[in-house]
Amino acid sequence: MKKIILSLTVAAATLLATEVNAQIKNDKGTFTKPVAGNLLIELQVSPNVIGGGSFNLNDPFLQNLSNGLDTSGIMALPTAAGSAQSFGDLKTNVSPMLKGRYFLSDNSAIRVQLGFITASRTAKGENGGGDATKGKISRNGFALALGYEKHFSGAERLSTYAGADLLIGLAGAKASYNDGTDTYTAKQSAFGFGLRAVTGFDYYFIPKVYLGAELGLGISYDTYGVIKQSGPGTNNGVDKTSDFALTPFVVPAFRLGYNF
Numbered sequence: 001m002k003k004i005i006l007s008l009t010v011a012a013a014t015l016l017a018t019e020v021n022a023q024i025k026n027d028k029g030t031f032t033k034p035v036a037g038n039l040l041i042e043l044q045v046s047p048n049v050i051g052g053g054s055f056n057l058n059d060p061f062l063q064n065l066s067n068g069l070d071t072s073g074i075m076a077l078p079t080a081a082g083s084a085q086s087f088g089d090l091k092t093n094v095s096p097m098l099k100g101r102y103f104l105s106d107n108s109a110i111r112v113q114l115g116f117i118t119a120s121r122t123a124k125g126e127n128g129g130g131d132a133t134k135g136k137i138s139r140n141g142f143a144l145a146l147g148y149e150k151h152f153s154g155a156e157r158l159s160t161y162a163g164a165d166l167l168i169g170l171a172g173a174k175a176s177y178n179d180g181t182d183t184y185t186a187k188q189s190a191f192g193f194g195l196r197a198v199t200g201f202d203y204y205f206i207p208k209v210y211l212g213a214e215l216g217l218g219i220s221y222d223t224y225g226v227i228k229q230s231g232p233g234t235n236n237g238v239d240k241t242s243d244f245a246l247t248p249f250v251v252p253a254f255r256l257g258y259n260f
Contacts, residue, residue, distance in 0.1 A: 042257025131180025
């Protein structure tokens with residue numbers, strides 16, 4: 001009888017320990033991993049593996065698409081040099097990536113990620129005759145990623161996963177210059193799509209709030225439209241150049257999110 005009682009006691013303790021591990025409690029509250037029906041929202045930044053600052057706020061897929069625009073060709077207007085501007089000086093990484101995840105089950109989720117680029121600069125001055133001049137350059141872009149994640153057991157507050165994304169992006173750049181009499185413009189647009197595989201983890205450091213990291217490897221097909229010019233002495237609406245690129249890219253990311 002004593003052996004039976006002892007065995008039952010050990011079994012009960014084991015079940016209790018399992019329940020405690022599933023829902024960890026401390027002075028900050030109860031930690032639980034996402035389950036079916038949970039919605040998670042997060043912001044993320046990427047270490048800059050290309051150069052420049054320490055972090056990019058935009059996904060490398062969108063950054064690569066925007067960087068492929070022929071900005072030197074766009075600036076090749078009869079008087080564009082008078083605006084004394086450069087696309088290289090524009091800080092285009094101006095908005096963080098926003099991602100949402102909805103759990104279809106306790107271990108699977110669909111994901112949607114949005115990225116934006118919007119930046120412009122205007123320079124004003126005078127020409128030799130004292131007339132006011134104005135030059136403006138701008139970039140814009142948008143990227144959408146739709147994907148799926150498979151989550152694994154991990155450990156306590158740690159959730160690990162793997163998945164894949166389908167990517168679609170648009171980007172454009174434009175330069176304009178008014179020499180006091182006439183206005184000259186040049187612009188180009190781009191379209192890209194791609195696929196990437198991802199793996200990462202979430203670590204819940206307080207209830208419902210997590211830090212995470214993700215690594216993705218993808219490939220994209222980017223196509224660039226013609227440069228269109230307008231203004232006296234330019235090739236009004238005439239095709240200037242077109243190109244395409246098949247570009248691999250790596251996506252390291254640090255993330256901060258909340259489980260609603």
